[in-house]
Amino acid sequence: MLSAEENRLLTRVGPGTPMGTLLRRFWLPALVTPEIPEPDGPPLRLRLLGEDLVAFRDTDGGVGILDAYCPHRRAHLFWGRNEERGLRCAYHGWKFDVAGRCTDMPSEPATSLFKDKIRQTSYPTREKGGVVWVYMGPPDKQPASLPRLEWLEAPDGYQHVTKWLQRTNWAQGMEGEIDTAHISFLHSSRTKYAHRLVHTAFADPKRNEARKDGAPRLSYQEAPYGFTYGARRDAGDDEYYWRVTRWLYPFFSLIPQVPGAPLVVSGRCWVPVDDYHTWTFGYLAREDRPFQADEIDLIMHGAAFPPRLSWGRYELPDGYIIDTSLPVANRDNDYLIDRQMQREVNYTGIYGANEQDRAIQEAMGTIVDRSREHLGSSDIAIVAARRLLIKMARALEAGQEPEVVTNPGAYNVRAIDTFSGHAQLADLLAELDATLGVARFS
Ligand code: FES
Ligand SMILES: [Fe+2]
Numbered sequence: 001m002l003s004a005e006e007n008r009l010l011t012r013v014g015p016g017t018p019m020g021t022l023l024r025r026f027w028l029p030a031l032v033t034p035e036i037p038e039p040d041g042p043p044l045r046l047r048l049l050g051e052d053l054v055a056f057r058d059t060d061g062g063v064g065i066l067d068a069y070c071p072h073r074r075a076h077l078f079w080g081r082n083e084e085r086g087l088r089c090a091y092h093g094w095k096f097d098v099a100g101r102c103t104d105m106p107s108e109p110a111t112s113l114f115k116d117k118i119r120q121t122s123y124p125t126r127e128k129g130g131v132v133w134v135y136m137g138p139p140d141k142q143p144a145s146l147p148r149l150e151w152l153e154a155p156d157g158y159q160h161v162t163k164w165l166q167r168t169n170w171a172q173g174m175e176g177e178i179d180t181a182h183i184s185f186l187h188s189s190r191t192k193y194a195h196r197l198v199h200t201a202f203a204d205p206k207r208n209e210a211r212k213d214g215a216p217r218l219s220y221q222e223a224p225y226g227f228t229y230g231a232r233r234d235a236g237d238d239e240y241y242w243r244v245t246r247w248l249y250p251f252f253s254l255i256p257q258v259p260g261a262p263l264v265v266s267g268r269c270w271v272p273v274d275d276y277h278t279w280t281f282g283y284l285a286r287e288d289r290p291f292q293a294d295e296i297d298l299i300m301h302g303a304a305f306p307p308r309l310s311w312g313r314y315e316l317p318d319g320y321i322i323d324t325s326l327p328v329a330n331r332d333n334d335y336l337i338d339r340q341m342q343r344e345v346n347y348t349g350i351y352g353a354n355e356q357d358r359a360i361q362e363a364m365g366t367i368v369d370r371s372r373e374h375l376g377s378s379d380i381a382i383v384a385a386r387r388l389l390i391k392m393a394r395a396l397e398a399g400q401e402p403e404v405v406t407n408p409g410a411y412n413v414r415a416i417d418t419f420s421g422h423a424q425l426a427d428l429l430a431e432l433d434a435t436l437g438v439a440r441f442s
Pocket of ligand 2: 176177182186187353357
């Protein structure tokens, strides 16, 4: 449980808030490359950390992320013409490049120097791993490198990234990810229709048997990137089944994959659109070869992550419109719940794992009242993530910069799924952190 004040600190991300200031010290995923595929293509409406933005790919292929509103008369730049190295406002023709410089001002005399005085707010971007990253903090604090996450370091095509809208505060999605105990309930299924790429564990009888234990012993250990937490289940005499998950600042997960499975990386992150909406990015990677088209079709089928998606425009409650992938099963259609399926097939009557997660998380209230929770021993990872984030945000308020942003190599880890005789997480990590626990692409 958190106090009302701590809950506010954790969840509010607008300019000037402590958590918003902290998140603005990190490179953040903003777009997936297919959203903005071609030079001089259509611009996109975004909102990130409560700021209204427009994104466009210019003639040279670079991505600009600018304040959405033209500095002349505040027209939305989404209506603009994306042409010849800049986005030209549709209202009076002012033109801006990806750095926010005004490069043309046809509404003023040719001799005017006015355009040189105009600078639109723009945020630096990088593109890697199928994701456009943005940095929204003070220029002098910009980290030199993106975090060296394994799926980012993988060759092009070896990773698959998707993005979709969740209608809750960002922390709610992030906490659902590290809520280990719910998997044995919410996501349990009487028939195995989850897809084979993600749920290869279903093919392993020993793991299946061990996973039936719905109350594993949980422990965690802090690390430079955040923390590791392990779920330990009994697996016979002096043997344990360990699932070791990584939580990385400020909101990335790495979920353990079964050894020998096609996937070596699976995880999510939660990027705040504003205090009440979040973009979930789901990333997968394999190490043997690029994904093939039929495998991508399977991933997009919605059994796990991502959910079933459609591309569209979405009007936020305050009237602002964003362009985004939208889950097909959502709050407006009760996630397509099928009560007969709930009786006969799975725990929820809701088809996909993320669809099940969002049904729970979005109905908690957009910002859950954490002062009214009763957390138990299965919730230690949630407690740890909140504590570390709040501590880091308060430290930054006091002038102490987050060290991890200057240590991209700290992210060079992999989650672990293994059987072991070690009963303690610290012993397990001492043995495996430098072997199974290290990213192969780095
Ligand atoms: S409002 Fe954009 S050029 Fe006038
Ligand atoms: Fe879940």
